[in-house]
Amino acid sequence: xxxxxxxxxxxxRGRRGLDHIHVGSLHAQDAGQALEYARDTYIRRxxxxxxxxxxxxxxHASQESDVASFYxxxxxxxxxxxxxxxLPDGVDNM
Amino acid sequence: xxxxxxxxxxFENKIDAEEKIxxxxxxxxxxxxxxxxxxxxxxxxxxxxxxxxxNWLTRAPTLERKSVLLAKIQDEAGHGLYLYSxxxxxxxxxxxxxxxxxxxxxxxASIFNYPSLTWADIGAIGWLVxxxxxxxxxxxxxxxxxxxxxxxxxxxxxxxxHQRQGYESIAVLARGSAQQKAMAQDALNRWWxxxxxxxxxxxxxxxHSAQSMLWKIKRKSNDELRQSFVDQTVSxxxxxxxEIPDPDLKWNEQRQHFDFGEIDWDEFKQVIxxxxxxxxxxxxxxxxxxxxxxxxxxxxxxYVKGKTGESGE
Amino acid sequence: xxxxxLDDQIAEYAxxxxxDALVFGQRLCxxxxxxxxxxxxxxxxxxxxxxxxxxxxALQYAGKTLGRTEDELAFLxxxxxxxxxxxxxxxxxxxxxxxVRQYLLDEFELxxxxxxxxxxDDTLGAIAAKTVKEVRYHQRRSAxxxxxxxxxxxxxxARTQAAIDQLWGYMPELFEMDELETSLLQAGIAVDRxxxxxxxxxTVTAQLASANxxxxxxxxxxxxxxxxxxxxxxGHMLGEMQFLQRAYPGLQW
Numbered sequence: 001x002x003x004x005x006x007x008x009x010x011x012x013r014g015r016r017g018l019d020h021i022h023v024g025s026l027h028a029q030d031a032g033q034a035l036e037y038a039r040d041t042y043i044r045r046x047x048x049x050x051x052x053x054x055x056x057x058x059x060h061a062s063q064e065s066d067v068a069s070f071y072x073x074x075x076x077x078x079x080x081x082x083x084x085x086x087l088p089d090g091v092d093n094m
Numbered sequence: 095x096x097x098x099x100x101x102x103x104x105f106e107n108k109i110d111a112e113e114k115i116x117x118x119x120x121x122x123x124x125x126x127x128x129x130x131x132x133x134x135x136x137x138x139x140x141x142x143x144x145x146x147x148x149n150w151l152t153r154a155p156t157l158e159r160k161s162v163l164l165a166k167i168q169d170e171a172g173h174g175l176y177l178y179s180x181x182x183x184x185x186x187x188x189x190x191x192x193x194x195x196x197x198x199x200x201x202x203a204s205i206f207n208y209p210s211l212t213w214a215d216i217g218a219i220g221w222l223v224x225x226x227x228x229x230x231x232x233x234x235x236x237x238x239x240x241x242x243x244x245x246x247x248x249x250x251x252x253x254x255x256h257q258r259q260g261y262e263s264i265a266v267l268a269r270g271s272a273q274q275k276a277m278a279q280d281a282l283n284r285w286w287x288x289x290x291x292x293x294x295x296x297x298x299x300x301x302h303s304a305q306s307m308l309w310k311i312k313r314k315s316n317d318e319l320r321q322s323f324v325d326q327t328v329s330x331x332x333x334x335x336x337e338i339p340d341p342d343l344k345w346n347e348q349r350q351h352f353d354f355g356e357i358d359w360d361e362f363k364q365v366i367x368x369x370x371x372x373x374x375x376x377x378x379x380x381x382x383x384x385x386x387x388x389x390x391x392x393x394x395x396x397y398v399k400g401k402t403g404e405s406g407e
Numbered sequence: 408x409x410x411x412x413l414d415d416q417i418a419e420y421a422x423x424x425x426x427d428a429l430v431f432g433q434r435l436c437x438x439x440x441x442x443x444x445x446x447x448x449x450x451x452x453x454x455x456x457x458x459x460x461x462x463x464x465a466l467q468y469a470g471k472t473l474g475r476t477e478d479e480l481a482f483l484x485x486x487x488x489x490x491x492x493x494x495x496x497x498x499x500x501x502x503x504x505x506x507v508r509q510y511l512l513d514e515f516e517l518x519x520x521x522x523x524x525x526x527x528d529d530t531l532g533a534i535a536a537k538t539v540k541e542v543r544y545h546q547r548r549s550a551x552x553x554x555x556x557x558x559x560x561x562x563x564x565a566r567t568q569a570a571i572d573q574l575w576g577y578m579p580e581l582f583e584m585d586e587l588e589t590s591l592l593q594a595g596i597a598v599d600r601x602x603x604x605x606x607x608x609x610t611v612t613a614q615l616a617s618a619n620x621x622x623x624x625x626x627x628x629x630x631x632x633x634x635x636x637x638x639x640x641x642g643h644m645l646g647e648m649q650f651l652q653r654a655y656p657g658l659q660w
Contacts, residue, residue, distance in 0.1 A: 007182060029397070030398050155660035157459060157477055171449045178445070386502075387443025387447075389563060392562075393556055
């Protein structure tokens with residue numbers, strides 16, 4: 001009988017200076033093997049310069065049922081966005 | 095009950111607004127099941143599809159072709175992996191998905207039950223089978239389930255190389271010796287109709303199509319996709335001087351599309367129902383590899399357990 | 408350089424390296440759609456692609472002097488003209504056999520190509536520099552597998568030990584120096600294989616011991632690949648690999 005190997009989520013940094021971005025997942029027995037497989041699977045075309053792997057069970061996600069309390073309160077703060085402010089003529093970029 | 099209706103409404107609103115459905119979102123059970131069916135079938139197709147091409151890997155005629163083919167088959171394995179992991183976000187494990195394949199509950203693209211008999215088949219598979227797959231997958235980049243859509247974007251980016259290498263490979267044969275040209279034409283003859291079958295039954299006869307379209311899992315109908323594949327492929331065949339094996343194929347000025355002959359739906363059903371040349375071999379090979387690998391997977395699991403057990407003491 | 412004899416020797420040396428990589432790459436291709444997991448299938452293909460790439464570089468280089476293309480060398484020579492080590496032509500066996508062979512070879516190649524980077528022949532040096540990077544990754548992977556298989560289950564340990572026992576008699580050939588390589592060594596071009604042996608043996612012994620695996624005490628060894636004397640397996644491999652070029656001679660593919 002074969003035991004299930006854990007699922008890992010894979011994050012790639014495409015170029016230096018960019019954030020790591022989630023690209024998918026894979027099965028591996030431990031983080032080391034997950035890194036090797038991630039290298040073999042997700043950067044076959046040199047898509048990245050750095051890899052993170054995280055066991056899927058260690059990711060804690062917000063629930064949709066929390067949507068109202070998590071995100072709606074952010075909707076009423078337009079002043080947090082630069083576009084909220086009108087600039088006088090002559091000031092182009094700020 | 096009111097709450098369930100609310101959730102359903104939220105879901106429907108997202109679909110209407112072209113917003114993606116994400117793994118943690120509430121979704122109707124039918125939507126989840128439909129996705130698992132389609133995505134796992136798609137994943138299995140990538141993986142089983144490695145076999146007819148792998149059949150020529152050790153016989154590829156040049157070292158460059160061998161390298162290209164190995165890289166391509168490896169991509170298919172990668173695509174299978176992207177799709178398996180996207181399917182797993184729906185709350186089903188890889189083991190369960192693979193078990194369904196082995197039990198015959200899950201399908202894969204029936205075209206891979208056809209044999210790859212000559213080297214020209216490798217070109218034809220890249221050109222036609224991948225070509226048809228791309229037409230389908232480009233549409234699926236807009237599918238409503240987020241992980242599936244993202245996997246499609248990644249896959250489409252990689253697939254264009256697959257179709258090009260296949261077309262280039264069969265083009266070389268088509269302008270080669272008389273034997274090579276005959277080999278290329280024969281491959282086109284054998285793979286053309288199965289490629290058209292890849293898009294599935296006519297819209298009117300398709301069991302899952304209507305609901306899938308409503309849920310925006312599918313974005314274009316089987317017949318629409320098939321038509322675009324035919325339209326784009328006819329001129330490609332002309333350019334390399336190969337003849338598409340369909341006497342009814344002709345440009346329809348009014349429709350601004352090619353008309354083409356009727357698919358042999360009896361053959362389609364025969365192959366789906368297990369009477370293709372390779373149905374048994376493809377599944378048997380997958381089962382064999384899985385069974386032969388059991389002791390390796392067990393070893394790795396035992397090794398990790400031993401290691402973590404030690405450090406835990 | 409214009410030294411005809413030296414050029415011929417270098418070509419023969421490149422041919423050996425190319426044949427090793429080609430024959431081994433071909434064996435790795437046999438794992439396609441047959442590996443224990445999908446992830447491992449992808450990993451083996453990556454290694455296989457590295458070997459095929461190396462084979463092409465080395466055969467192209469040999470072919471420049473020999474007046475033949477990489478494909479003529481790969482597909483139009485019979486087994487007696489192949490110069491690969493016997494180790495790499497053995498049938499792929501089970502996963503343990505393939506991985507033990509990979510590991511033993513990786514540890515050797517890591518030492519070998521590190522040395523070859525300093526070759527006075529620029530092309531060989533360049534091939535070695537590229538190869539070392541690849542081999543470092545291969546070795547890391549196969550060494551990890553020795554741990555997993557050796558310290559996994561009883562079955563995996565037994566299979567892995569059996570593979571070591573079966574492969575050990577093919578190891579001496581890796582360290583054999585003949586007239587050609589000795590002469591190239593003196594010219595600063597080839598690697599001293601003999602010199603690598605003790606370091607290789609120490610590393611391998613320690614790594615395997617840490618994985619509950621032993622170096623066998625055996626009283627047999629076989630050699631012959633460098634002279635074109637092969638096992639019966641190579642002919643069958645070539646029969647498959649060369650099929651198209653033989654059945655339809657002289658065509659473009």
